[in-house]
Amino acid sequence: MFGRGRIKPGDYVFVVDKDDKYTRLVIGRVQAVNGKKLQVQGTYIRPTGLIQRVESGYALGRPKEVLQNPNPNNCIFMLIDRVEAGYFNGELDQDISKATWINEKRYYVLDGWIREHLPDMFADVLRAGTEQERHDARTILLEKMNSLYEKDLKDHLYTVVRSTNIL
Numbered sequence: 001m002f003g004r005g006r007i008k009p010g011d012y013v014f015v016v017d018k019d020d021k022y023t024r025l026v027i028g029r030v031q032a033v034n035g036k037k038l039q040v041q042g043t044y045i046r047p048t049g050l051i052q053r054v055e056s057g058y059a060l061g062r063p064k065e066v067l068q069n070p071n072p073n074n075c076i077f078m079l080i081d082r083v084e085a086g087y088f089n090g091e092l093d094q095d096i097s098k099a100t101w102i103n104e105k106r107y108y109v110l111d112g113w114i115r116e117h118l119p120d121m122f123a124d125v126l127r128a129g130t131e132q133e134r135h136d137a138r139t140i141l142l143e144k145m146n147s148l149y150e151k152d153l154k155d156h157l158y159t160v161v162r163s164t165n166i167l
Contacts, residue, residue, distance in 0.1 A: 012107040044088040049081025112153035
């Protein structure tokens with residue numbers, strides 16, 4: 001909870017929910033609090049690409065650590081590869097799932113990654129089989145980046161594109 005106190009209705013949260021042997025993320029807005037249970041409406045994210053890379057032995061070290069212990073600051077490693085995502089409206093038990101308060105800006109950046117299909121675009125660049133495929137996928141990603149209106153999302157995307165040596 002970042003020393004902010006208790007999570008309350010109206011707060012935005014980043015929730016790490018245990019899913020089989022890995023985790024899924026839930027980002028959303030708290031609708032109600034009943035003891036240790038949070039009613040959250042938002043998006044679930046299962047990092048299928050990162051899970052596949054870790055299971056195949058391709059991604060070790062930091063990516064594996066992120067998969068086992070994600071937080072709002074390192075979850076970008078989960079979002080630069082294919083994900084399964086969808087609408088979430090359910091109850092999460094804080095005794096089982098780790099809920100962290102996030103500010104509205106952080107929520108909209110993470111939500112924007114999913115809404116704008118950025119994980120798939122990154123996966124297309126990073127998993128391209130030929131130099132031409134990589135070039136084409138990179139062009140599409142850069143066009144998407146240049147077409148974004150949300151400044152925070154665009155700035156975040158620009159930082160990630162640079163750090164992954166795509167730009």
